Amino acid sequence: MSPEASRVPLPSPSPSPNTYSLNQTPTGSITRTESTSSLSPNGLLSPPVLGHHLHGASPTYTPKVSFDTFENPVASMFSFTLQAKTDGYKRTRNTRVFLCASSPDESGREALDWCLESLVQDGDELIVFRGADEDVFEKDHNLVREEARELMRTMQEKSSEYGPDRKLSLILEYIPGKVTDTIDRLIALYRPDSLVVGTRGRRFGVGLVQGLSGLGGASIGSVSKYCLSHSPVPVIVVRPGRKLRKAVEKRRADPKRGKHFE
Numbered sequence: 001m002s003p004e005a006s007r008v009p010l011p012s013p014s015p016s017p018n019t020y021s022l023n024q025t026p027t028g029s030i031t032r033t034e035s036t037s038s039l040s041p042n043g044l045l046s047p048p049v050l051g052h053h054l055h056g057a058s059p060t061y062t063p064k065v066s067f068d069t070f071e072n073p074v075a076s077m078f079s080f081t082l083q084a085k086t087d088g089y090k091r092t093r094n095t096r097v098f099l100c101a102s103s104p105d106e107s108g109r110e111a112l113d114w115c116l117e118s119l120v121q122d123g124d125e126l127i128v129f130r131g132a133d134e135d136v137f138e139k140d141h142n143l144v145r146e147e148a149r150e151l152m153r154t155m156q157e158k159s160s161e162y163g164p165d166r167k168l169s170l171i172l173e174y175i176p177g178k179v180t181d182t183i184d185r186l187i188a189l190y191r192p193d194s195l196v197v198g199t200r201g202r203r204f205g206v207g208l209v210q211g212l213s214g215l216g217g218a219s220i221g222s223v224s225k226y227c228l229s230h231s232p233v234p235v236i237v238v239r240p241g242r243k244l245r246k247a248v249e250k251r252r253a254d255p256k257r258g259k260h261f262e
Contacts, residue, residue: 060086061156061170080145080174082152089123089167096124099192099233101183101223103131107198111238115196116155117162119236125169127190128155129183132176148174180226187233196236199224 061084102112112128120126152172159168175182199221227235
């Protein structure tokens with residue numbers, strides 16, 4: 001556990017979370033705020049943002065109001081949060097919570113795809129963190145929000161494809177800033193059962209690991225390495241190329257395959 005994470009008081013899980021914000025107190029601790037309103041530039045709460053629906057999303061998912069602090073100059077952390085729940089989803093004692101750090105590159109896409117296809121089961125909750133560079137503030141914030149909504153739409157479509165009968169809760173945290181610091185804060189906020197990250201390394205397979213010992217000469221990225229050595233929860237590292245291996249295996253099992261696989 002990292003020194004930073006060990007000093008963060010863990011909030012009690014909510015039996016039925018909606019949307020959350022990350023607030024930092026003067027002492028540096030993290031608090032969780034549930035909200036159905038957005039913040040105006042002057043810091044005052046505005047009426048619920050009923051227009052933040054995910055157009056084109058799967059009809060089996062119910063979108064929730066987002067939490068948006070992009071326009072709040074006094075916010076300690078800028079974030080844009082979206083949530084969607086499958087109709088009939090209920091959080092129970094058996095609900096497992098997973099946090100996936102999904103970068104926009106291949107490794108991040110593979111990590112998210114693996115979570116939706118192979119990890120989450122009926123009744124689980126998946127929190128997806130998408131980091132962004134600080135220069136995101138130089139862009140039109142509406143474009144940034146639309147990028148987040150498009151990612152949520154993709155998550156819902158893939159979830160419906162891989163498990164049409166599953167009832168899931170999907171949360172997207174779109175947060176600019178230092179990725180490793182944000183991961184520490186999200187772990188303290190959501191208290192996930194496991195953390196899933198991708199890696200660009202070519203010699204590291206998919207597996208459950210809790211430290212760097214025994215990895216030999218594995219090639220992993222800086223964020224993955226940080227998570228492996230600092231995360232207080234188990235870390236699952238997903239290597240790109242999984243789809244290629246699956247395609248080869250499927251081809252080998254095809255009775256009409258060519259002789260080049262013999």
